[in-house]
Amino acid sequence: MSTAESSAAPITNSHGMEVEKIPSHVFQNAKNASTYVAGQIADLIRQRSDAGENCVLGLATGSTPVSVYDELVRLHEEEGLSFQNVVTFNLDEYFPMDSDALQSYVRFMQEHLFDRVDIKPENVHIPDGTIDEAEVANYCRDYEQAITSAGGIDIQILGIGRTGHIGFNEPGSGRESRTRLITLDIVTRRDAASDFFGEEYVPSRAITMGVGTILEAKQIYLLAFGEGKAPVVAAAIEGEISKSIAASFLQDHANAKIILDDAAAEQLTRFRCPWVLGSCDWNEPLIRKAVLWLSQHLQKPILKLTVEDYNEEGLQDLLAQYGSAYDINLKVFRHLQSTITGWPGGKPEHARQPGDRPQNHEDIFPKRIIVFSPHPDDDVISMGGTLGRLADQGHEVHIAYQTSGNIAVFDHDVREQAELIADFNNAFELPNEQTSALLSGMQEALENKLPGEVDSEAVQRVKGLIRRGEARAGARVCGVPADKLHFMDMPFYETGRVRKKPLGEDDIALTVKLLQQIKPHQIYAAGDLSDPHGTHRTCLKAILEACQEVQEESWYEVCDVWLYRGAWQEWSPHQIEMSVPLSPNEMLRKRNAIFKHESQKDRALFPGPDPREFWQRAEDRNHKTAQVYDALGLAEYEAIEGFVRWKGDVLNLL
Structure with a gap:
């Protein structure tokens, strides 16, 4: 474990003015950062245990602290860390919310920590999302009193939302605010939409500790990971204290620390400029x-x-x-x-001209190329122009769809497909009792399904088939035939829930097997790690670990690995190592390929923080990259797709 930077001393500018107003520690990756925080918690638990005292923890939910809880569980299982003397108070809970609902923070904490360690049930406190609304005010006062009676919070763990909220203290929350019922900001509800399978199902209110409650903790660790958190992190650390960014109040806390990975720190002055x-x-x-x-x-x-x-x-x-x-x-x-090339796979010998910039392994033409797509539409969204260019230029292009993407399909799409199948059978007089029973069962399951409930296995399979058909159609537009498409259905993804399993050996083995089958000269993989579910990050880790397993094989010696972006963010010009310019017709072709993914058109189930459709995001980013190149004094193009070469170092950031 090591920090890329550590601000034990204040970060100041050339005039001696303090730039970072909260001590910030930057780690190479989220795992190392989480291990550090878990270690601090474990040390205090042991100290208090040796003294015969309780350790009071303030805990958070969401994807950010999961690695902290995983490390605490490991310390419990492998190093004997006991939680018998631990008392916990969670920050918040949706309201109303049943404790056994998939989105309940009670269930989250049980699955990730409480059911896996030896904590006493009576020592666990989580805001109750089931109480009568008329009793909420009294309940919140009692929650505050329980914290006080426990001796106050020793260590408070926080995440940060895109609005700058800590807990659910949305913009406008004051420094003196206490535990209360609050209305959620539209941005917060939009960010939570993926957990609820639609923004309309996200509760509009929540019970949360107040800013004042949080600031009374003796030690605070705010964790933030990923590029998506970088702007609000910089505003909280370097900006003025403001009600519009509740996290900025941590500037007034004597023992607050911000724990970041490299990506979340990139907008801080010491990294940005x-x-x-x-x-x-x-x-x-x-x-x-x-x-x-x-x-x-x-x-x-x-x-x-x-x-x-x-x-x-x-x-x-x-x-x-x-x-x-x-x-x-x-x-x-x-x-x-x-970096600019119209031949991303290299030129054939007859097309090479004196003065051409050399390509890697340019003596190999045509090349075998595999494009890994985490979801069934990431290939065309992020590099649809380059994909078409590679196919048109005669390379053997394969596309590997790493996951089924089934949870991103709306229920109404399944109903429409089921009705089509039923009508088809009736039109051609193809009675089939098994098919009829299956269709009836799916219709019944969908009609009785509660918001956020996991689909039946049959419905999940149909949703996966819908996305397969769309992937074939999109690839066809780009010139890639169906026999070059590989549907991997990696096991880590197939839970039916937004929350996935950890990457496993089976996932890596599937990837290794495919690489050994194709023996590619070029590999393209998604390098945008800010997707809201973490699927891109997991899929990239599978590819890079597979590459490490095959690195001694002869074919890999002449293989380049390129990372693309576009679905969630774009490479900055100083990072780009291959720029593929696109003509207006190529951009239109790319748009048509994206349009083939009809289940994601008009309104994606999991849009993330950008409300625009994926084709709009992709075109905007490609146009802006070209505009930046033009403004820098280079040739003017309609659009550009950018790529970064993997040099064996990205795996450390995952």
Whole structure:
């Protein structure tokens, strides 16, 4: 375990002004960060146990603290950590909410921690989502008194929402607020939609500890992981204290710490533009980042940047080390220009021209290529233009759909398919008792289904088949035939619930087997890790671990692994190592391929934080990348899809 950065000393700018107003510790990945926090909790539990005292913990729910709870369970099972002296108070609960509902925080805590350790049931406190509304005010006062009677909270664990909320303290929550019933912000409800299989099923209210309650904890750890949290994390740590971002009140706490992974920290000044804080250890990636930042900040093409521009914007140190602005400009410009290629798989020998930029393994043409798609539409959403280009240029292109994507299909789509099958049988006089019984059973299951309830196995299979058909149609638009499509249905995904199983050996083995079967020269994988369910992250880990298993095989020696983005975010220009420009017709083709995924069209079941349709997001990101290249002084294109080469280091970030 190690930190990439640690702010034991305050982070200040060149004028000595404090930039980060809450001590922030940045770890390479969420696992290491969670292990650190779990270790701090375990140490206090043991200290209090040795003294014959209780340890009072304030706990949070959601995906962020899960790894902390997993590590605490491991410490209990393998190192004898006892929870007999632990008293817990959870931050919040939806209202109303039955304790045994899939989305209940009571159930969440039982599944992830309480049922797996030796904590006393009477020591567990979670806001009750079943009490009568008329009793809520008294209940909240009693909850506060219970915390006080327990001696106050020793360690409080927090996450942070996109609105900056801690607990469910939405924008407008004051510093003195106490445990209460609160109305949830529309952004918070939208972010929770995936857990409830639709925004309309998310409760509009919740019981939450107040900001004042939280600030009375003796020690606070706020955890945030992933690129999606980076903007609000920066605002909470570096911005002013404000009711609009409840997490900013932690600036007033004497023992609050922010625990981040690299991705969540990327908008902090020391990572986004560290040169404004003082001298830097300049390397090639940081130089590119600084020059592109300067170009965009001043809205000037790279080759027009002057010595005065560098000096006036805090980059004197870079000039002092590397000489003239012209040389730096030219170096960065040429690098960016070298990333642009219309032949992502390389050119055939007859098409090569003197002066062409060399491609990796350009002597191999055509190439065998596999595109891994976490969900059945990520391939066309994120790299549909490049996918079509590779197929048109004669490469043997395979697409591997890693998961069925079945939970993202609406119930009404299944009903329509069931009615179609019934009508088909009747039209062609194909009576089949088994089919009729199956269709009737599915219809009955859907009619009796409660919001958020897991589908029957038959309904799950039909939803998976719907997505398979859409995937075939989308691939066909891109020129990839059906016999080159591989539906992996990785076991970790097939729970019928938003919450998935951990990545297992079977998932890795499936991936290894497919790689060994195809022996690709190029692998494309999803590198956007901010999808709300974590499926992209899990799927990428499976691919990279599989690549490590086959790295000694001869075919892998001439294999490149490229990471794409687009469904949830895009690569920044300083990160891109291959830029594939797209024409207007190619963009139209990409849109048509996305449109084939009709079950995700108009309204996706799990849209995430961006309410736009996926084709709109993808086109906007591709157009903006091209516009950035144009503004930097490079050639003007309709759109660009960007890729980053895996160099064996990304696995450490997962």
